[in-house]
Amino acid sequence: MEVVMRDVVKRFGNFTAVDNLNLTIKDGEFVALLGPSGCGKTTTLLMLAGLYKPDSGEILFDDKIVNDVLPKDRNIGMCFQSYALYPHMTVEENIAFPLKLKKLPKKEIERKVKEIAGKFQIEHLLKRYPGQISGGQQQRVALARALVKEPNLLLLDEPLSNLDASLRISMRAEIKKLQKELGITTVFVTHDQAEALSMSDRIAIMNKGKLQDIGTPEDLYMRPKNMFIAGFIGNPPMNFLEVGFNVEGDKIILRRNDFEITLPKEISANYMKKQNDERVILGIRPEHLSIGNEAPNTIKGEIFVVEHLGKDKLVDVKVGNDRIKVLTGQDFEGKMGDMVNVHLDLKNIHLFDADDGNSMKWAA
Amino acid sequence: MRQLEMEICENVTSKKASMEGLRKFLGALPFLGPFLFLIILFYLVPVTLTFVMSLTSMDYVLEWKFVGLENYLRFFQDSGVKTVVLNTVKYVFFTLIINVGFGFLLAIATSYFIRNENIRLLFQTIWMLPRMTPPVVYALLWLWFLDPTEAGMLNSFLGKLFGIPAQNWILNNPMKVVIIANGLIGASLGMVVFSAAIKSIPVDYFRAANVDGASDWQIIRYVIIPFLKWPIMFMTIWQTLSLITSYEYILLITDGGPLNKSEVWSLFSYHKAFSNYEFGYGAAISMVLVLIAVLIAILMLKVFGYDAIMRRGNVDGMRGEAGDESNKNHVAV
Numbered sequence A: 001m002e003v004v005m006r007d008v009v010k011r012f013g014n015f016t017a018v019d020n021l022n023l024t025i026k027d028g029e030f031v032a033l034l035g036p037s038g039c040g041k042t043t044t045l046l047m048l049a050g051l052y053k054p055d056s057g058e059i060l061f062d063d064k065i066v067n068d069v070l071p072k073d074r075n076i077g078m079c080f081q082s083y084a085l086y087p088h089m090t091v092e093e094n095i096a097f098p099l100k101l102k103k104l105p106k107k108e109i110e111r112k113v114k115e116i117a118g119k120f121q122i123e124h125l126l127k128r129y130p131g132q133i134s135g136g137q138q139q140r141v142a143l144a145r146a147l148v149k150e151p152n153l154l155l156l157d158e159p160l161s162n163l164d165a166s167l168r169i170s171m172r173a174e175i176k177k178l179q180k181e182l183g184i185t186t187v188f189v190t191h192d193q194a195e196a197l198s199m200s201d202r203i204a205i206m207n208k209g210k211l212q213d214i215g216t217p218e219d220l221y222m223r224p225k226n227m228f229i230a231g232f233i234g235n236p237p238m239n240f241l242e243v244g245f246n247v248e249g250d251k252i253i254l255r256r257n258d259f260e261i262t263l264p265k266e267i268s269a270n271y272m273k274k275q276n277d278e279r280v281i282l283g284i285r286p287e288h289l290s291i292g293n294e295a296p297n298t299i300k301g302e303i304f305v306v307e308h309l310g311k312d313k314l315v316d317v318k319v320g321n322d323r324i325k326v327l328t329g330q331d332f333e334g335k336m337g338d339m340v341n342v343h344l345d346l347k348n349i350h351l352f353d354a355d356d357g358n359s360m361k362w363a364a
Numbered sequence B: 001m002r003q004l005e006m007e008i009c010e011n012v013t014s015k016k017a018s019m020e021g022l023r024k025f026l027g028a029l030p031f032l033g034p035f036l037f038l039i040i041l042f043y044l045v046p047v048t049l050t051f052v053m054s055l056t057s058m059d060y061v062l063e064w065k066f067v068g069l070e071n072y073l074r075f076f077q078d079s080g081v082k083t084v085v086l087n088t089v090k091y092v093f094f095t096l097i098i099n100v101g102f103g104f105l106l107a108i109a110t111s112y113f114i115r116n117e118n119i120r121l122l123f124q125t126i127w128m129l130p131r132m133t134p135p136v137v138y139a140l141l142w143l144w145f146l147d148p149t150e151a152g153m154l155n156s157f158l159g160k161l162f163g164i165p166a167q168n169w170i171l172n173n174p175m176k177v178v179i180i181a182n183g184l185i186g187a188s189l190g191m192v193v194f195s196a197a198i199k200s201i202p203v204d205y206f207r208a209a210n211v212d213g214a215s216d217w218q219i220i221r222y223v224i225i226p227f228l229k230w231p232i233m234f235m236t237i238w239q240t241l242s243l244i245t246s247y248e249y250i251l252l253i254t255d256g257g258p259l260n261k262s263e264v265w266s267l268f269s270y271h272k273a274f275s276n277y278e279f280g281y282g283a284a285i286s287m288v289l290v291l292i293a294v295l296i297a298i299l300m301l302k303v304f305g306y307d308a309i310m311r312r313g314n315v316d317g318m319r320g321e322a323g324d325e326s327n328k329n330h331v332a333v
């Protein structure tokens, strides 16, 4: 089922929780709604479910406006962060509940519950109560309950955030695989960018009630449209440094009192429209920085701290009053207080307008 | 050898445990002390005095003349007792239904159907008013409302609207009046307790049920009532016990009349003692009632489990329930 949100607004009193949201989710697509806590993700999901009514704008399911359609008539499967499994019902009764409400014949309910329980490997838990099974098992039961009625749209609100780290990673793959198998259009809410990157076909990234961008994980990672997206997606997050912007001939020179970077011609071409001596924000990810010999076009700094990440080391380098993070190999041997030269992979820099935070590449 | 060691160890730990228990009790004494004192002063002392009094033939002369179990024998042969017992059962049963049932309906109405916080508060406050009114005033309101003359509020209301002739409501339906007056007061307590319980149900349960297609009625049936199982149980026990022993509204509204038609057990005892000045006999009637109340309390605590009632009074206790069942399963296995 295709889902379209058109200029959707939701207010609570004076507070605008979702601001003019425009979003199209294609049939069978797995879309993540990503953003920090309080940005309006759950509110958006509840509007899709019909539990909240938009204050203005339209929600369409397959070209049909559903603003006034009740939740029960939308054929939606929903899975909550708290799972919301009824503690007084067994696992079996929980999964059967949506079918029971639909007044399906007992035999058919039994068959469908068995079938979905098999898919989630929870057949042996059917007679137990939610309080008697582990968090991971509860999660599967909640998913089974959401899917048993074969919904047209699956809504998942931070379904993995109550699981421990290893279980969360294995469930990511499982949910994604299942979604592809069943081909159900799915909206998945999360504040964890790694989850969104690893699971979704496309990510809709939100901040303060506004949609920032929607795109494939690669798109958002490689070509962030603004500083919020650049900083939110990717871990460790992108470094930002304020620099002066000078055009000399066909080259751009980024300059501040402690370093100077000249961008080669082909990269400069992306950003040429700016005037001389404006302040801009240079963004570059830790994985596109390295520590090397003294050379022109590098940034000098002092090691502030070295973090061990297992496979890699994350080196915190002090540059003037700023600190930037550099991802290095395990063999890096610098220590706190050492002076180092940070090399930039100039193909992977981003320049943002210092005023509105928008990427200068996109503004052009 | 090893076993011996273990036994010694166990002995030591159990001794330690009992020492620990004593220390804990002594530590808690400053906190429990005032309550223990109050319970002794206002419960144990009167009960003991009543018991002693019930063994005497004390009358308006206030003489302690011991007559053994004579008062009790008289009670079981008294021809008026049958009516009183029947009245008491009727009174407790029907008042309880209003207390718990109507309280539950009010709670659903004010916490589930009314979404506006201010309106909800207004409604709940209105229902709380009788409880905030002194019993004498509340009883007077009823007397005034049901006044048998044509100027009586209900009479003039029915007369003007439907042309129904004035009637003496209290004289004609003493039991019903008493039950309704008492029930409405008790319902406000039920409303408050159940409302709090309904509001403590996490909103996700309602959302999940809504998305899965549950109607309001189905949400009440499958979500709210199961979550309120323990508060309902608790209210039932609590109200049963307090209804058995309460008589102040009946005393004020009908005084047990007419002709004992609304006389209940506790009021019977009061009348014997303070109207007939048969203190010894009144005390015996009370003692039998105390005994019955204690038996009911013990029975209910046994049936529902003392722990369960104490622990499961809240919604969160639901998890404990599942846990308990797993324990039972382990034992069975």
Ligand SMILES: Nc1ncnc2c1ncn2[C@@H]1O[C@H](COP(=O)(O)OP(=O)(O)O)[C@@H](O)[C@H]1O
Residues within 6 Å of the ligand: A012, A017, A035, A036, A037, A038, A039, A040, A041, A042, A043, A044
């Ligand atoms: N029922 C409500 N009443 C008032 N404010 C709300 C309500 N629901 C959400 N909000 C506010 O709207 C904002 C977005 O909430 P939500 O959609 O739950 O965010 P999240 O992205 O964390 O899921 C938050 O600031 C929250 O405080």
Ligand SMILES: [Mg+2]
Residues within 6 Å of the ligand: A038, A041, A042, A043
């Ligand atoms: Mg949320």
